[in-house]
Amino acid sequence: MAGQWLQFVAGGLTAGAIYALVALGFSIVYNASHAINFSQGEFVMIGGMSAVWLVAAGLPLAIAVPLAVIIAMLVGALVERLAIEPARNADVVTLIIITIGVALLLRGLAQVLWDKRIHALPAFSGTEPISVLGATLVPQCLWVLGGTAVAVLVLGWFFDRTLFGKAMRASAHNPLAARLMGIDTRIVMRVSFALAAMLGALGGVLTAPITLTSYDIGVMLGLKGFAAAMLGGLGSFGGAIIGGLLLGLFEGLGAGFVSSAYKDALAFVVILAVLFLMPGGLLGARRSDRV
DSSP, rough: OHHHHHHEEEEEEEHHHHHHHHHHHHHHHHHSSSSSSSSSHHHHHHHHHHHHHHHHTTTOHHHHHHHHHHHHHHHHHHIIIIGGGGTTSSSSHHHHHHHHHHHHHHHHHHHHHSSOOOOOOOOBBBBOOEEEEEEEEEEHHHHHHHHHHHHHHHHHHHHHSSHHHHHHHHHHHOOOHHHHHTTTTHHHHHHHHHHHHHHHHHHHHHHHHOOOOOTTHHHHHHHHHHHHHHHHOOTOOHHHHHHHHHHHHHHHHHHHHHHHGGGTTHHHHHHHHHHHTTTOOOOOOOOOOOO
16 A cells, blocks of 8 residues: 555656646746746647657757757747747736747647657666555656756756846846846846746656657646646745645546546646635745736
């Protein structure tokens, strides 16, 4: 019984780590622009599909994965420049509609550039299962958990220790004061979208060997990442991590002890519960006039 519990918990934490990365992307863009980027899930797709495409072109996995993340970052910066910056003074509903349109566009381009088939990315270090206290794990699960932990630590160092990271935090707290201090908030916005895209793409390449990838994989992952961000507190980095892991655990335990048929529905139940019972999330959403 203990091994069964551990199996469900391990699966839940693996999924939760991906949700946390997507939720962090939502929080970064929300803090920078006060808008919700509903195209965030598409960067998960771009990361996974780009890596598959590069590996199929003959590149080693160790080169294809970083290149896929860089491609997603460039797309994220381009989305901000072409779609978000021209509408920076628009109301929040308009910005949401724009990001939904961007998501549809990216999904359509993925069908044209690649295809509609489901693809597998090779595992980073083999597929031989590992037995831990009665639970069976594939090595890629450890890559997911370790990669997420490293990404969170590097992100924390970037925002706390680097000058540009502090400029981004200042812009999120008070854009007008940041501009008066000489901070170019347009560059901050572009970098925010690039960082969010990087986190999404990292989730895409880490999970592709387990869950496979396709042109439409970003739809559900984006919604679950948004649910995780809402659960933890939209705009809170710590909340995004906690929300992602908790949502993954809810899914893993629910699928194991109730039914896997309801696994995807849990994300929407979480969104509704948070909106009704604690609109600020577990750690409190960042306050803004445009929420």
